[in-house]
Amino acid sequence: MIYFAPLQSYTTLPYYLAFHSQIGGIDKYFTPFYRINKQGIFEFESQLKADYSICLIPQVLTNNSKDLATFAQEMLNRGFKEMNLNIGCPFPMVANRHLGSGLLPYADEIKQMLDEFYNKQIPIKLSIKSRLGWQDPMDIFSVIQVLNDFPIHELILHPRIGIQKYKGEPDWSLFEKVLNIWQGDIIGNGDINTIEDLKEKQSSFNDAKGWMLGRGLLTNPLLLSEEEQSSGFFLKKLQNLHDAFYQNLLEFGYAEGQILNHLKCFWEYPSKNFSNGERIFRKLKKTGKMHDYWDFPKLFFDQALEIIY
Template identity: 40%
Template sequence: MKLYMAPLQSYTTSFYRQAHALTYTKMDKYFTPFFEDADTDIGTLEKHPELLSSLNENLSVVPQVATNSSEFLVNFSKKVSQLGYHEINLNMGCPFPMLVKRKKGGGLLAQPEMTEQLLDNFFSKTTDTKLSLKIRLGVDDPKQGQTIVKLANQFPIKELIIHPRLVTQKYSGEVNWDEFETFCLLSKHPIIANGDINSPEDANYIAKRFPHVKGLMLGRGLLTKPCLSDEIINDSKETNKLFLLHDNYYKLITNYHKDWNQAFNFLHTFWHYPLQANQELKRYLRKLKKHNKPDLYQKWLTQLKYIIE
């Protein structure tokens, strides 16, 4: 099956995507963290680090948007098409409360009329950019998501990426693969599975239970264990290349951000998920805040290598 890197705000940045592709087998698609209409100046997108060609070289990158504005969606798609991106993804699953309250992200799942108008306007005015949807089961009821899937069947959607949780669950509780199956049966579009894929065993379970599913989108499981994609591709345990990934990431970050404080913010974020495995590593992550100078960071890194290796 195809493998995609999920969009996680502040984590799967262009620097991380490029570093991961340099370290491991390239994935089929890489999705950017979402662009929100309220915070995005379309006129300056060519300068945005998420879309710079130099930081997305040789990767299949899909810009994601969180909006309920058909005008923004169309204008965004036209602009990124000029930059060489011929597919965008509409975020209909983000559970961030402020986004949901504004009827964006996961909030759109409870707005079928608004969603239909959004899609109708997009496909009537856009011909050279493909659109995929990333959805959840619903805001608080799977019937909401089922309505959206039926609605999406009326349009030439590229593919449907389904995270089988409700928006109200955020990232807690079990994913509902039974309900996921219902959504698959309703949809006329290719399906990508997303949510709690943390091991090759999880991937194999989905592949065997849902043989019609075209691919997997890896998120927190991949950030926690970056070699997960290679383990799934090769169906075997892979050599841990975490520090090689870090070195590639470090070079990209420090080449782009000459200000150390800015670079350090990215480095701190890099270590958040990999150091969640046990309490000792979590304590060590907390110590990183006090190692916010280049020499102190290198000292911290040397000690971490000793602990992990």
């Protein structure tokens, strides 16, 4: 099983639909997290629904059963059969509010939230996305003791602590220990940037149900392909992905400024494949008008690929 990791501003529904139509190979696509706003309510796009051609899993960021249940009921109303709870977000603005990986030192609070949530008997599957801890990687073992008492659909584990963000190395030895004591299905996540990385993880942890990929797929959308790719084929597929993404943004009714911002995000990771790509991307970020944008795809595609897949 291969899952697409959620990244705020990047893995939007228009992007996922474009990726599915032009590339494919993904079993589940996870949305960036939803959380209550300053008015204490969730805000959802009208397009957030389950009846697309992809298996879309909505993710929520919360630390209490009330909001978790509210989210679950809304997702059920929109046709979803599964949702995901984020207790792994590493960013201090989240963690310092007792959310994401900032909740991991408090296994008793996680237990209370899940106790109250499951008592409501909302008929939707709940999976968990987690890290090892916020500051202490040993937090995960107290959390696993709690989670094992509930019918968690899947555990997606990124074996870093929150304060690492994406620096340093994932602790795959601790991942293996969790794999041995977790009583359900586990999905691995973290630093899978090539097909060789994926094969190595699959070989090392063959009891894992699957793997979640994020930045690696954004950088190289053809990462899952085992066939040697020519530079021309890679460029054509990237062009098709870009064009389908743009068309989806139009069809979803995004305003021109929003479309421009999303297209800028599109190029942040693939730009790393091109000679001078990051320099071109820095210029693209300064672009303020949509009519100026269209020079940039051509600039990228005129560059030599530094990495040929």
